Amino acid sequence: xxxxxxxxxxxxxxxxxxxxxxxxxxxxxxxxxxxxxxxxxxxxxxxxxxxxxxxxxxxxxxxxxxxxxxxxxxxxxxxxxxxxxxxxxxxxxxxxxxxxxxxxxxxxxxxxxxxxxxxxxxxxxxxxxxxxxxxxxxxxxxxxxxxxxxxxxxxxxxxxxxxxxxxxxxxxxxxxxxxxxxxxxxxxxxxxxxxxxxxxxxxxxxxxxxxxxxxxxxxxxxxxxxxxxxxxxxxxxxxxxxxxxxxxxxxxxxxxxxxxxxxxxxxxxxxxxxxxxxxxxxxxxxx
Amino acid sequence: xxxxxxxxxxxxxxxxxxxxxxxxxxxxxxxxxxxxxxxxxxxxxxxxxxxxxxxxxxxxxxxxxxxxxxxxxxxxxxxxxxxxxxxxxxxxxxxxxxxxxxxxxxxxxxxxxxxxxxxxxxxxxxxxxxxxxxxxxxxxxxxxxxxxxxxxxxxxxxxxxxxxxxxxxxxxxxxxxxxxxxxxxxxxxxxxxxxxxxxxxxxxxxxxxxxxxxxxxxxxxxxxxxxxxxxxxxxxxxxxxxxxxxxxxxxxxxxxxxxxxxxxxxxxxxxxxxxxxxxxxxxxxxxxxxxxxxxxxxxxxxxxxxxxxxxxxxxxxxxxxxxxxxxxxxxxxxxxxxxxxxxxxxxxxxxxxxxxxxxxxxxxxxxxxxxxxxxxxxxxxxxxxxxxxxxxxxxxxxxxxxxxxxxxxxxxxxxxxxxxxxxxxxxxxxxxxxxxxxxxxxxxxxxxxxxxxxxxxxxxxxxxxxxxxxxxxxxxxxxxxxxxxxxxxxxxxxxxxxxxxxxxxxxxxxxxxxxxxxxxxxxxxxxxxxxxxxxxxxxxxxxxxxxxxx
Numbered sequence: 001x002x003x004x005x006x007x008x009x010x011x012x013x014x015x016x017x018x019x020x021x022x023x024x025x026x027x028x029x030x031x032x033x034x035x036x037x038x039x040x041x042x043x044x045x046x047x048x049x050x051x052x053x054x055x056x057x058x059x060x061x062x063x064x065x066x067x068x069x070x071x072x073x074x075x076x077x078x079x080x081x082x083x084x085x086x087x088x089x090x091x092x093x094x095x096x097x098x099x100x101x102x103x104x105x106x107x108x109x110x111x112x113x114x115x116x117x118x119x120x121x122x123x124x125x126x127x128x129x130x131x132x133x134x135x136x137x138x139x140x141x142x143x144x145x146x147x148x149x150x151x152x153x154x155x156x157x158x159x160x161x162x163x164x165x166x167x168x169x170x171x172x173x174x175x176x177x178x179x180x181x182x183x184x185x186x187x188x189x190x191x192x193x194x195x196x197x198x199x200x201x202x203x204x205x206x207x208x209x210x211x212x213x214x215x216x217x218x219x220x221x222x223x224x225x226x227x228x229x230x231x232x233x234x235x236x237x238x239x240x241x242x243x244x245x246x247x248x249x250x251x252x253x254x255x256x257x258x259x260x261x262x263x264x265x266x267x268x269x270x271x272x273x274x275x276x277x278x279x280x281x282x283x284x285x286x287x
Numbered sequence: 288x289x290x291x292x293x294x295x296x297x298x299x300x301x302x303x304x305x306x307x308x309x310x311x312x313x314x315x316x317x318x319x320x321x322x323x324x325x326x327x328x329x330x331x332x333x334x335x336x337x338x339x340x341x342x343x344x345x346x347x348x349x350x351x352x353x354x355x356x357x358x359x360x361x362x363x364x365x366x367x368x369x370x371x372x373x374x375x376x377x378x379x380x381x382x383x384x385x386x387x388x389x390x391x392x393x394x395x396x397x398x399x400x401x402x403x404x405x406x407x408x409x410x411x412x413x414x415x416x417x418x419x420x421x422x423x424x425x426x427x428x429x430x431x432x433x434x435x436x437x438x439x440x441x442x443x444x445x446x447x448x449x450x451x452x453x454x455x456x457x458x459x460x461x462x463x464x465x466x467x468x469x470x471x472x473x474x475x476x477x478x479x480x481x482x483x484x485x486x487x488x489x490x491x492x493x494x495x496x497x498x499x500x501x502x503x504x505x506x507x508x509x510x511x512x513x514x515x516x517x518x519x520x521x522x523x524x525x526x527x528x529x530x531x532x533x534x535x536x537x538x539x540x541x542x543x544x545x546x547x548x549x550x551x552x553x554x555x556x557x558x559x560x561x562x563x564x565x566x567x568x569x570x571x572x573x574x575x576x577x578x579x580x581x582x583x584x585x586x587x588x589x590x591x592x593x594x595x596x597x598x599x600x601x602x603x604x605x606x607x608x609x610x611x612x613x614x615x616x617x618x619x620x621x622x623x624x625x626x627x628x629x630x631x632x633x634x635x636x637x638x639x640x641x642x643x644x645x646x647x648x649x650x651x652x653x654x655x656x657x658x659x660x661x662x663x664x665x666x667x668x669x670x671x672x673x674x675x676x677x678x679x680x681x682x683x684x685x686x687x688x689x690x691x692x693x694x695x696x697x698x699x700x701x702x703x704x705x706x707x708x709x710x711x712x713x714x715x716x717x718x719x720x721x722x723x724x725x726x727x728x729x730x731x732x733x734x735x736x737x738x739x740x741x742x743x744x745x746x747x748x749x750x751x752x753x754x755x756x757x758x759x760x761x762x763x764x765x766x767x768x769x770x771x772x773x774x775x776x777x778x779x780x781x782x783x784x785x786x787x788x789x790x791x792x793x794x795x796x797x798x799x800x801x802x803x804x805x806x807x808x809x810x811x812x813x814x815x816x817x818x819x820x821x822x823x824x825x826x827x828x829x830x831x832x833x834x835x836x837x
Binding site for chain 2: 110115116117119120121129130131132133134241242245246247248252254255256257258259260261262263
């Protein structure tokens with residue numbers, strides 16, 4: 001599956017939870033082969049339905065959250081980051097698809113945080129010329145949760161969600177609670193107060209090869225799960241060729257590697273946050 | 288790491304026929320990827336295949352003819368220089384001038400495109416090639432370049448075909464051959480060589496050899512100034528307008544129709560101008576040509592000024608339909624009186640634009656006016672279709688020399704009739720002449736209305752003086768070289784400005800006391816003599832101290 005070789009993992013990545021399979025894909029009694037950090041993994045369920053992950057000749061920690069199975073090559077925290085709202089009874093929680101992409105995990109996360117590309121990559125859906133301006137927004141590190149948070153983001157979107165009937169200015173809040181996971185809260189076409197949740201959980205198959213898993217938790221009793229999946233897979237399918245043409249594939253953390261603009265504030269913060277955590281996997285560290 | 292020889296050697300990277308119109312072609316030299324594209328003017332560009340914003344390959348971008356657009360965020364890079372001309376995410380900001388993709392020297396010669404990783408086009412040392420040779424179909428071979436060269440020489444010799452091997456990477460090559468003569472029937476010859484080279488490729492690739500590691504791409508760091516976040520664009524240009532249409536309206540004059548992204552444009556009056564923040568960082572003033580019946584989008588006319596600082600050339604060359612520009616709300620310092628019994632408009636060249644808006648206003652209101660349009664030639668007269676719409680009120684004066692122009696102005700202006708108003712706009716000598724004639728014929732300057740494009744009078748900012756701000760109860764010093772606008776801004780008081788040279792009238796400030804050294808071209812002589820206002824961007828105290836109504 002992967003040509004990557006075993007690399008020494010930095011502690012921040014080694015001791016984190018990482019998504020390794022879609023929970024619904026692993027039936028009780030079945031075993032599936034997966035790949036994480038270039039290593040083969042066996043993902044199965046025990047008689048009680050609990051996930052069991054084996055790799056590197058041992059049993060690894062395992063967890064089932066948000067429709068996925070998570071594991072860790074190191075010593076992970078007790079639980080995964082919280083996802084408030086996910087358990088609300090009237091939400092539709094849909095695993096919206098997994099896409100293999102030849103890119104590093106942090107490049108994919110950065111793409112997920114980026115609004116400026118909407119009119120050019122997701123034309124007619126998440127953006128449309130001439131509505132190209134990225135308005136000022138706020139970005140900060142939440143010191144308690146230790147995550148990057150971007151607020152007051154807004155963008156004109158012709159069809160922001162599967163249930164949208166027309167163009168609307170959409171408000172976004174982004175969270176990066178994990179080096180390889182990002183969550184987006186956006187205006188719901190069906191609820192004036194609560195926001196739809198779109199999550200990207202990246203499985204680093206190798207340093208330059210990922211499976212991007214997406215999940216949506218939305219307030220929408222009209223669209224079917226298949227429609228929601230089609231919408232999300234269309235978006236992801238538009239990002240894939242862009243991501244696979246980014247060079248270098250690893251995310252450069254040197255501030256002088258690329259040219260940011262104000263619209264890239266969240267990506268600058270994300271890169272700094274990765275540097276401060278000492279993340280070395282999938283990145284080119286700053287000199 | 289590449290050595291000097293690898294960097295400096297000129298390599299064939301494409302056949303000329305590969306660079307078809309509006310296409311971006313992928314090339315490589317020693318593992319360094321190139322984006323090759325031909326602009327509509329024929330110029331061949333060889334750039335590093337990487338947008339320096341987020342690293343996306345430019346070969347998946349769009350060749351717009353004069354610019355290359357990155358597929359990821361729509362950044363646009365200019366033909367030849369690869370300088371960034373537009374960043375759609377911040378339509379009000381100028382891309383820093385130094386945002387520039389990496390450009391490799393490239394030339395097109397003998398049916399091939401040549402590039403080097405280092406050097407200049409002037410110093411290009413290209414091999415001697417047959418002038419009218421036939422370029423064979425290029426054949427890629429996954430074999431190190433030196434092996435390919437040796438095999439070609441051994442197999443075919445060098446007499447009939449000049450062989451060139453493009454080093455794509457340490458272990459990859461492209462065979463390029465140029466036949467010494469153009470055969471009468473090229474197709475069978477091309478087929479034959481294609482078959483021969485195909486067989487050679489199969490044989491070479493089948494030979495056992497240890498794997499060759501690819502040469503990693505060289506990633507250059509960007510300038511430190513580009514690593515930080517740029518400041519927001521100029522204040523005041525709060526509107527975002529889309530270039531709905533861009534079209535030529537005369538020799539060297541291009542019109543732009545600017546439409547709102549949503550909703551309606553603010554109201555404007557005839558004579559009003561807008562500040563336009565340009566993609567190259569300059570801000571320029573342009574008069575609206577719209578009549579009151581045309582409020583959906585604004586139309587400005589921009590004359591190309593090759594000797595200027597680049598404002599007009601940027602609009603002409605870099606801004607295109609669909610772009611978003613940051614624009615100020617309209618300001619009117621050239622108001623139209625509508626109570627005259629006859630209004631005379633005298634327009635020189637592009638100075639016609641504000642007068643056009645005025646004439647259209649009077650035309651719709653069925654108020655009497657005459658419109659005199661002076662132009663160097665018929666082709667230089669802008670907005671002819673609009674003038675045609677004004678019918679008999681328009682008189683055109685084409686191709687007059689200075690003496691004939693003066694004579695014509697004297698005839699037009701004549702002596703002032705009862706409640707006649709005169710509006711003049713055009714180049715400085717034209718405007719000066721018209722005003723002098725009107726003054727000589729006894730027109731009071733309250734009836735002579737004018738607007739200069741720019742202030743070409745010599746200005747002197749060498750004195751120091753004190754200004755007292757009556758309403759703010761503040762006294763401050765204006766240093767030599769500093770304007771009143773700048774001095775009060777340092778104390779947090781903002782005087783709106785636009786042209787910053789004493790032409791447009793935006794920064795008019797009331798003067799309560801003190802002798803003024805007027806250095807603008809906006810106020811009339813009688814306004815200047817009254818001494819109750821000044822243009823704060825250029826005018827100063829004649830002596831000592833000024834008390835301003837601020």
